[in-house]
Amino acid sequence: MITQRFFSADRRIAVTIVALLAAAMIVPLLNLAVSPQSAFYIPPYIVALVGKYLCYALLALALDLVWGYCGILSLGHGAFFALGGYAMGMYLMRQIGSRGVYGNPILPDFMVFLNYKELPWFWYGFDHFWFAALMVLAVPGLLSFVFGWFAFRSRVTGVYLSIITQAMTYALLLAFFRNDMGFGGNNGLTDFKDVLGFSVPADATRSALFAASAVTLALAVFVTAAIVRSKYGKLLMAVRDAESRTRFLGWRAENVKLFAFTVSAVMAGIAGALYVPQVGIINPGEFDPANSIEVVIWTAVGGRGTIVGPIIGALLVNAGKSWFTGVLPEFWLFALGGLFVAVTLLLPKGIVGVWDSWRGKTKALRAASLAAEAGADAEVPQPKIVRSAARTPGAWSATGSEPQPAG
Amino acid sequence: MNKSNTILYLDGVSVSFDGFRAINNLSLVLDKGEMRAIIGPNGAGKTTMMDIVTGKTRPDEGEVFFDGQVDLTRHDEAEIAMMGIGRKFQKPTVFESHSVEDNLMLALKAPRSIFPALFHRRSAAEARRIDDILGIIRLGDKRDELAANLSHGQKQWLEIGMLLAQDPKLLLVDEPVAGMTDAETEETARLLKDIARDHSVVVVEHDMHFVRELGVKVTCLHEGSVLSEGTLDFVSADERVVEVYLGR
Numbered sequence: 001m002i003t004q005r006f007f008s009a010d011r012r013i014a015v016t017i018v019a020l021l022a023a024a025m026i027v028p029l030l031n032l033a034v035s036p037q038s039a040f041y042i043p044p045y046i047v048a049l050v051g052k053y054l055c056y057a058l059l060a061l062a063l064d065l066v067w068g069y070c071g072i073l074s075l076g077h078g079a080f081f082a083l084g085g086y087a088m089g090m091y092l093m094r095q096i097g098s099r100g101v102y103g104n105p106i107l108p109d110f111m112v113f114l115n116y117k118e119l120p121w122f123w124y125g126f127d128h129f130w131f132a133a134l135m136v137l138a139v140p141g142l143l144s145f146v147f148g149w150f151a152f153r154s155r156v157t158g159v160y161l162s163i164i165t166q167a168m169t170y171a172l173l174l175a176f177f178r179n180d181m182g183f184g185g186n187n188g189l190t191d192f193k194d195v196l197g198f199s200v201p202a203d204a205t206r207s208a209l210f211a212a213s214a215v216t217l218a219l220a221v222f223v224t225a226a227i228v229r230s231k232y233g234k235l236l237m238a239v240r241d242a243e244s245r246t247r248f249l250g251w252r253a254e255n256v257k258l259f260a261f262t263v264s265a266v267m268a269g270i271a272g273a274l275y276v277p278q279v280g281i282i283n284p285g286e287f288d289p290a291n292s293i294e295v296v297i298w299t300a301v302g303g304r305g306t307i308v309g310p311i312i313g314a315l316l317v318n319a320g321k322s323w324f325t326g327v328l329p330e331f332w333l334f335a336l337g338g339l340f341v342a343v344t345l346l347l348p349k350g351i352v353g354v355w356d357s358w359r360g361k362t363k364a365l366r367a368a369s370l371a372a373e374a375g376a377d378a379e380v381p382q383p384k385i386v387r388s389a390a391r392t393p394g395a396w397s398a399t400g401s402e403p404q405p406a407g
Numbered sequence: 408m409n410k411s412n413t414i415l416y417l418d419g420v421s422v423s424f425d426g427f428r429a430i431n432n433l434s435l436v437l438d439k440g441e442m443r444a445i446i447g448p449n450g451a452g453k454t455t456m457m458d459i460v461t462g463k464t465r466p467d468e469g470e471v472f473f474d475g476q477v478d479l480t481r482h483d484e485a486e487i488a489m490m491g492i493g494r495k496f497q498k499p500t501v502f503e504s505h506s507v508e509d510n511l512m513l514a515l516k517a518p519r520s521i522f523p524a525l526f527h528r529r530s531a532a533e534a535r536r537i538d539d540i541l542g543i544i545r546l547g548d549k550r551d552e553l554a555a556n557l558s559h560g561q562k563q564w565l566e567i568g569m570l571l572a573q574d575p576k577l578l579l580v581d582e583p584v585a586g587m588t589d590a591e592t593e594e595t596a597r598l599l600k601d602i603a604r605d606h607s608v609v610v611v612e613h614d615m616h617f618v619r620e621l622g623v624k625v626t627c628l629h630e631g632s633v634l635s636e637g638t639l640d641f642v643s644a645d646e647r648v649v650e651v652y653l654g655r
């Protein structure tokens with residue numbers, strides 16, 4: 001019954017979920033069961049590439065939950081993604097076993113190389129998939145919970161919050177670069193062999209990872225939409241638009257934010273975990289503050305506060321990046337910056353926002369012409385949003401110009 | 408002084424911002440069930456007084472008690488709201504991207520923690536209560552309208568409706584008729600008088616016609632303390648009040 005209401009409420013989300021589930025079945029099929037000579041054949045590198053984009057899309061969706069719906073402009077979501085990735089990478093490292101260059105059955109190659117005598121305690125358990133999977137959720141979840149607990153309780157908002165999220169990911173970048181952290185330093189974790197007993201580079205495994213990414217993204221869309229539609233989701237937007245109003249109604253705005261922030265970080269961690277076996281490496285570069293800023297751009301391009309927007313944004317911008325870096329590699333950053341400026345100035349609600357207003361206008365025009373045909377000068381229905389998915393408060397300022405009571 | 412029959416009790420309250428005394432040894436007592444109008448020139452400290460009562464601002468000194476026994480200086484905004492103090496801001500503040508109905512739903516008295524909100528389904532009792540309030544605030548036909556599309560006056564009413572939905576014992580209403588037409592102002596006076604029948608209410612307002620309409624005891628604030636108190640006629644005849652208002 002809930003699902004029924006859910007689907008009729010927003011066809012766009014239903015279409016996205018169905019499309020993702022369909023891709024999860026069709027793409028592996030066209031890769032594995034179709035002859036490479038066929039026009040329908042999808043080569044493995046495309047499977048891996050799009051699989052990677054789907055992980056980015058999940059990351060952008062995670063950011064959208066806090067930024068689009070609660071106005072928290074996190075510039076550190078790449079850190080949660082990377083932590084999830086490292087947890088998965090540690091599992092993959094331990095699956096290598098004695099097949100490493102040094103043939104040590106317990107210690108990964110980099111530890112042998114760095115003269116580790118025994119496995120550091122925080123690597124215990126990562127030989128089990130279930131444990132690693134738990135850590136994929138727990139590590140980003142715990143970090144975001146602790147971080148958010150302090151930040152939201154001390155009522156750090158706006159630009160200040162954005163800056164400390166950047167500082168967080170930068171601090172982690174520096175920490176993970178160090179060899180004595182025990183995460184492979186500069187080189188990170190790589191040379192993976194098996195995942196759950198299947199060979200990582202095999203076509204079938206890549207297809208399976210693609211399917212897992214698509215299904216996970218579909219699930220995340222479902223969960224995010226359900227969250228946003230619930231009373232809690234309405235509260236989340238209320239906190240975004242008028243935080244003090246919610247406090248004087250008795251809500252604890254800090255807890256409202258903390259829950260969304262933690263859920264979002266866990267989603268980002270899952271995205272990172274799916275990403276690592278598909279790209280075959282995780283290194284401290286994933287903590288680069290610039291990565292987190294890119295996520296913001298994908299989300300902005302697609303349209304924040306729309307669920308589907310960030311997914312479209314992540315797919316389009318990354319496809320553009322792949323194309324661009326092939327043709328004009330040195331100009332990609334300028335193109336990205338230009339894109340961000342253009343979207344900010346011209347399409348503040350992103351692609352989905354533009355689509356919505358265009359649809360609204362054509363509907364109104366059609367209604368008007370129908371009325372004219374009928375010969376009656378009936379009232380022209382204005383393109384009025386009856387229920388907006390999310391307003392874009394305070395346009396782009398990270399502060400989110402929430403209406404505060406006049407003093 | 409005996410606090411036992413008071414809903415709100417302020418004694419010797421002071422607060423300074425960067426050395427500027429916005430509230431200066433303010434004492435104010437509101438009996439249970441009473442409605443009080445507070446007037447005073449801009450900057451008199453009326454809004455700051457509400458900030459203190461609702462936990463937004465901590466007083467530097469003085470006592471602030473609710474319902475005769477609760478020391479409000481020990482609680483924060485959310486706790487104070489849950490105890491039964493509702494507040495309408497000077498600048499109408501509603502959730503503009505939500506419908507009128509959803510605004511009320513978020514304000515409705517109910518558990519204020521995350522998980523109940525996540526799995527909340529509207530009960531028949533809640534739906535009835537929302538219907539009632541929509542009737543009281545004269546927005547029955549605007550139920551599905553986005554709050555952003557309401558007129559200024561309608562937003563003021565919606566915010567008052569949200570206070571009612573909280574089911575508070577005491578309502579603090581800051582300048583409810585600012586920006587309203589004469590007809591709306593009259594309607595608002597009727598609305599507040601209705602509400603005052605079973606709630607304690609503090610109304611801050613400049614509009615003298617409106618205050619006269621309310622017909623309740625008036626307190627005039629000036630420079631953070633009480634200048635004069637009594638019937639409107641008494642207060643407006645008070646020389647010091649006249650001086651304060653004309654002197655500006």
Ligand SMILES: Nc1ncnc2c1ncn2[C@@H]1O[C@H](COP(=O)(O)OP(=O)(O)O)[C@@H](O)[C@H]1O
Binds near residue numbers: 447449452
């Ligand atoms: N947070 C604050 N910081 C500094 N000054 C403040 C603050 N809040 C109020 N004030 C000052 O306190 C005085 C009283 O303001 P206010 O209570 O808003 O007056 P009123 O509501 O009676 O017009 C004003 O001079 C105002 O500038």
Ligand SMILES: [Mg+2]
Binds near residue numbers: 453455
């Ligand atoms: Mg004021």
